[in-house]
Amino acid sequence: xxxxxxxxxxxxxxxxxxxxxxxxxxxxxxxxxxxxxxxxxxxxxxxxxxxxxxxxxxxxxxxxxxxxxxxxxxxxxxxxxxxxxxxxxxxxxxxxxxxxxxxxxxxxxxxxxxxxxxxxxxxxxxxxxxxxxxxxxxxxxxxxxxxxxxxxxxxxxxxxxxxxxxxxxxxxxxxxxxxxxxxxxxxxxxxxxxxxxxxxxxxxxxxxxxxxxxxxxxxxxxxxxxxxxxxxxxxxxxxxxxxxxxxxxxxxxxxxxxxxxxxxxxxxxxxxxxxxxxxxxxxxxxxxxxxxxxxxxxxxxxxxxxxxxxxxxxxxxxxxxxxxxxxxxxxxxxxxxxxxxxxxxxxxxxxxxxxxxxxxxxxxxxxxxxxxxxxxxxxxxxxxxxxxxxxxxxxxxxxxxxxxxxxxxxxxxxxxxxxxxxxxxxxxxxxxxxxxxxxxxxxxxxxxxxxxxxxxxxxxxxxxxxxxxxxxxxxxxxxxxxxxxxxxxxxxxxxxxxxxxxxxxxxxxxxxxxxxxxxxxxxxxxxxxxxxxxxxxxxxxxxxxxxxxxxxxxxxxxxxxxxxxxxxxxxxxxxxxxxxxxxxxxxxxxxxxxxxxxxxxxxxxxxxxxxxxxxxxxxxxxxxxxxxxxxxxxxxxxxxxxxxxxxxxxxxxxxxxxxxxxxxxxxxxxxxxxxxxxxxxxxxxxxxxxxxxxxxxx
Amino acid sequence: xxxxxxxxxxxxxxxxxxxxxxxxxxxxxxxxxxxxxxxxxxxxxxxxxxxxxxxxxxxxxxxxxxxxxxxxxxxxxxxxxxxxxxxxx
Numbered sequence: 001x002x003x004x005x006x007x008x009x010x011x012x013x014x015x016x017x018x019x020x021x022x023x024x025x026x027x028x029x030x031x032x033x034x035x036x037x038x039x040x041x042x043x044x045x046x047x048x049x050x051x052x053x054x055x056x057x058x059x060x061x062x063x064x065x066x067x068x069x070x071x072x073x074x075x076x077x078x079x080x081x082x083x084x085x086x087x088x089x090x091x092x093x094x095x096x097x098x099x100x101x102x103x104x105x106x107x108x109x110x111x112x113x114x115x116x117x118x119x120x121x122x123x124x125x126x127x128x129x130x131x132x133x134x135x136x137x138x139x140x141x142x143x144x145x146x147x148x149x150x151x152x153x154x155x156x157x158x159x160x161x162x163x164x165x166x167x168x169x170x171x172x173x174x175x176x177x178x179x180x181x182x183x184x185x186x187x188x189x190x191x192x193x194x195x196x197x198x199x200x201x202x203x204x205x206x207x208x209x210x211x212x213x214x215x216x217x218x219x220x221x222x223x224x225x226x227x228x229x230x231x232x233x234x235x236x237x238x239x240x241x242x243x244x245x246x247x248x249x250x251x252x253x254x255x256x257x258x259x260x261x262x263x264x265x266x267x268x269x270x271x272x273x274x275x276x277x278x279x280x281x282x283x284x285x286x287x288x289x290x291x292x293x294x295x296x297x298x299x300x301x302x303x304x305x306x307x308x309x310x311x312x313x314x315x316x317x318x319x320x321x322x323x324x325x326x327x328x329x330x331x332x333x334x335x336x337x338x339x340x341x342x343x344x345x346x347x348x349x350x351x352x353x354x355x356x357x358x359x360x361x362x363x364x365x366x367x368x369x370x371x372x373x374x375x376x377x378x379x380x381x382x383x384x385x386x387x388x389x390x391x392x393x394x395x396x397x398x399x400x401x402x403x404x405x406x407x408x409x410x411x412x413x414x415x416x417x418x419x420x421x422x423x424x425x426x427x428x429x430x431x432x433x434x435x436x437x438x439x440x441x442x443x444x445x446x447x448x449x450x451x452x453x454x455x456x457x458x459x460x461x462x463x464x465x466x467x468x469x470x471x472x473x474x475x476x477x478x479x480x481x482x483x484x485x486x487x488x489x490x491x492x493x494x495x496x497x498x499x500x501x502x503x504x505x506x507x508x509x510x511x512x513x514x515x516x517x518x519x520x521x522x523x524x525x526x527x528x529x530x531x532x533x534x535x536x537x538x539x540x541x542x543x544x545x546x547x548x549x550x551x552x553x554x555x556x557x558x559x560x561x562x563x564x565x566x567x568x569x570x571x572x573x574x575x576x577x578x579x580x581x582x583x584x585x586x587x588x589x590x591x592x593x594x595x596x597x598x599x600x601x602x603x604x605x606x607x608x609x610x611x612x613x614x615x616x617x618x619x620x621x622x623x624x625x626x627x628x629x630x631x632x633x634x635x636x637x638x639x640x641x642x643x644x645x646x647x648x649x650x651x652x653x654x655x656x657x658x659x660x661x662x663x664x665x666x667x668x669x670x671x672x673x674x675x676x677x678x679x680x681x682x683x684x685x686x687x688x689x690x691x692x693x694x695x696x697x698x
Numbered sequence: 699x700x701x702x703x704x705x706x707x708x709x710x711x712x713x714x715x716x717x718x719x720x721x722x723x724x725x726x727x728x729x730x731x732x733x734x735x736x737x738x739x740x741x742x743x744x745x746x747x748x749x750x751x752x753x754x755x756x757x758x759x760x761x762x763x764x765x766x767x768x769x770x771x772x773x774x775x776x777x778x779x780x781x782x783x784x785x786x787x
Binding site for chain 2 (some may be wrong): 050053057074077091236242248249252
C-alpha cells in the first residue's frame with residue numbers, strides 16, 4: 001500500500017552518493033590503441049571512407065597525388081624539375097594519407113572504448129541455465145537464451161537472474177552490482193511499482209522469486225545498452241545529420257572553387273600543379289570536424305552508459321541537451337523519499353495515545369516505509385494491535401481514493417490519508433469535521449511535511465506529521481539548470497501549502513500540488529504546446545503515459561516494465577536526479593560538436609594565408625605571406641602537416657567533451673566564439689609558422 | 699570435308715556457366731560497370747580536351763586530365779547526393 005498524499009516514487013534515496021555511484025565499467029582498455037591503429041588502416045577501405053563525405057574527398061585527393069608522384073607530368077607538363085616535383089608530390093601524398101589515418105584512428109579509439117564497455121557488459125550476461133515453469137507446474141531447465149517474453153522462471157538464492165522480468169511471486173534480495181556498481185542488495189517483491197522489476201545478469205542473494213520474462217532473447221535492456229555503446233548499429237542523430245549536410249555543403253563549395261582556380265591561375269600567369277590544388281582543397285575543407293564527428297557522437301553514448309543510463313537511441317541523448325522544462329516528482333526525487341512519522345497531533349479532544357492507536361490500526365497492513373514508521377511511532381506512544389489481523393482486511397492506497405487503512409473485524413473502518421479525502425470519507429459516514437483539523441493541517445504543511453488525517457468511521461482523531469527532507473545540494477543543481485535555461489516543475493500529490501514550502505526550499509521554478517497522474521500528462525502537453533522540450537522521470541505504471549508523452553522520459557530501473565517500455569531511457573541506479581546529469585551530458589555533446597566545428601572552420605583563415613599567396617605569388621600577392629613562410633613548398637607542407645596533426649591533437653577533447661559550464665546560451669556562445677573561434681584563427685598561424693621553421697628544407 | 703567440333707561439350711558448358719556468373723555479378727555490383735562506362739566516356743571526352751588545349755598537351759595527358767575532370771564531377775554529384783539524403787551516410 002502506498003502513502004496517500006503522493007503517488008510518486010516511494011524509493012528511499014541514496015543521497016550524496018551520486019558521484020560514487022557513477023559506474024566506472026570494468027572494461028579492459030589494454031591494447032585499445034594498438035587495435036585502434038590497426039582499425040585505422042582497415043578503415044581506409046573506400047567502402048568505409050565513402051560514408052564520411054569530407055574524408056572521402058581527402059581519400060580521392062590522396063589517390064590523385066599518388067598518381068602525380070609516380071608521374072609529375074601526368075596531367076600536364078610542369079615547369080619545375082621533375083625530381084623535386086616528385087619529392088613534393090610524394091610528401092603531400094604522405095601527409096594526406098596520414099590525415100586519413102588520423103581521422104580513422106579517432107573513430108577507432110572511440111569505437112574501441114565502446115566495444116570494451118560492451119564486452120564488460122556482455123561478460124555479465126553469460127548464458128545461464130534457467131528453471132522454466134511449465135503450465136503443468138513442473139520445472140524445465142533451459143538455456144537463458146531460449147526464454148521468450150511471458151515465460152515464467154523460478155530463481156533461488158545464488159542463481160543469476162536469466163532475463164529481464166517482473167516479479168510475480170516471492171520476496172528476495174538481489175545483488176545488482178554487476179549492472180549498477182552498487183554493492184548494497186535491493187529488495188524485490190511483486191505488486192509494487194518500485195520493487196517488482198529485475199534485470200538479467202543480476203544475482204539473487206536470498207530466498208526465491210518467480211519471474212515473468214519481459215523481453216525476448218537479445219532484446220533486454222542490457223542487450224540494448226551493449227548495442228548502443230558498441231556503436232556497430234549506430235544511427236546518426238538529427239544533429240549529426242544536420243552537421244553532415246553543413247560540412248558537405250562547405251566541401252562542395254570548396255571543390256568548385258578549387259576546380260576553377262586552375263584556369264584563373266593560368267590567366268594571371270601563375271600556373272599551378274594538380275598537387276598544389278589538391279593541397280589547397282584539403283586545407284580548406286573542414287577535415288578536423290569531418291574526422292572527429294563520429295568520435296564525438298560515439299563518446300557521448302559511452303558517457304551516458306558510464307552514468308549507468310540505458311538510452312534507446314542517440315536521439316534521446318541529444319534531446320536531453322535541448323530540454324527546456326524538467327518535470328520532477330517530489331517524494332524520492334526532490335525529497336529524501338523516506339518520509340518518517342514524526343508526531344501525532346490530536347484534534348477534537350482526543351489524546352495522542354488514541355490517535356496512535358487508530359494510526360496503528362490503519363497502518364498494520366501498510367508495507368511502505370511511511371507505514372512502518374507510523375507503526376513504530378505509534379508503538380512508542382503505547383499503542384498496540386488489539387484485534388486479530390487474520391480477521392481484518394487491509395485497504396490499499398489508490399491514487400483515486402488517496403487513502404489506505406483497515407477494515408476491522410468488528411466492522412469498523414479505520415483510514416488514514418489526504419486530509420480532504422478523509423474529510424469526504426467521514427462525511428459519507430455521517431460524521432462531522434472538527435474545527436481544529438484545518439489548523440493542524442496547516443501547521444504540518446507550513447513545516448513542509450505531509451499531513452495525514454486519521455479517522456475511524458465518522459470520527460477524525462487527529463493528524464500524523466510525516467516529515468519530508470529536501471535532498472542536500474538540490475538547490476545548487478536547480479540554480480545550475482536555471483542558468484542553462486531549463487525550467488523545473490515539481491509535481492506532487494501533496495496539498496498546496498506543503499508543496500509551496502518544499503518548492504521554496506528546493507528552489508524549483510514552479511510546482512503543481514494535488515496532482516493526479518492525468519495532471520502529469522497535462523503539464524507536459526502544455527509545455528510542449530509552447531514549443532518546449534520536456535523531460536520527465538517516473539517509475540510507476542501510472543507514469544507510463546507521461547513518460548511516453550515527454551520528449552525525454554527517464555524510467556527507474558526499479559520501476560515497472562510499463563514505465564521502462566514507455567520511457568526512452570532507463571536509469572539503472574534508479575536515481576531520479578540523474579535527469580540533471582543527462583541534461584548536462586546532452587548539452588556537453590552539442591557544445592563539443594559546435595566548438596570543434598567552429599574551430600575547424602576558423603582554422604581555414606590561417607590556411608588561406610599560407611597557401612593562396614604561394615599560388616598567386618607571380619600575380620603580385622606574395623605580400624600576403626604575412627607569416628613569412630620560407631617558400632611556396634614549405635608553406636604548403638606546413639599547412640598540410642598542421643591540418644593532419646590537429647586531428648589527433650583534438651582526439652582527447654572529442655572523446656572527453658568540452659567541459660560543461662552552467663552558463664546561459666548567450667554566455668556559452670560568447671565563450672565558445674572566443675576560445676574556439678578566435679583561438680581557431682590564431683592557433684594555426686602560430687603552429688604553421690613553427691612547423692615552417694622546423695622543416696629542414698626551404 | 700568432314701567438320702570437326704574442336705570444343706568439347708564440357709568446355710562449352712563451362713564457358714556458359716562462367717558467363718552467367720559474370721552477368722549475375724554485374725547485375726549485383728554495378729560499380730565496375732559504371733567505371734567501365736566512365737572510362738569509355740573518357741575516350742569521347744579526351745579528344746575534346748585535346749582540341750581545347752590546342753595540342754599543347756600529349757594525348758595521354760589529355761586522357762588523364764579529362765579523367766580527372768570526370769572524377770571531380772562524380773565527386774560533386776556524390777556530395778549533392780549526401781546533401782539530399784544524408785541519412786544514408
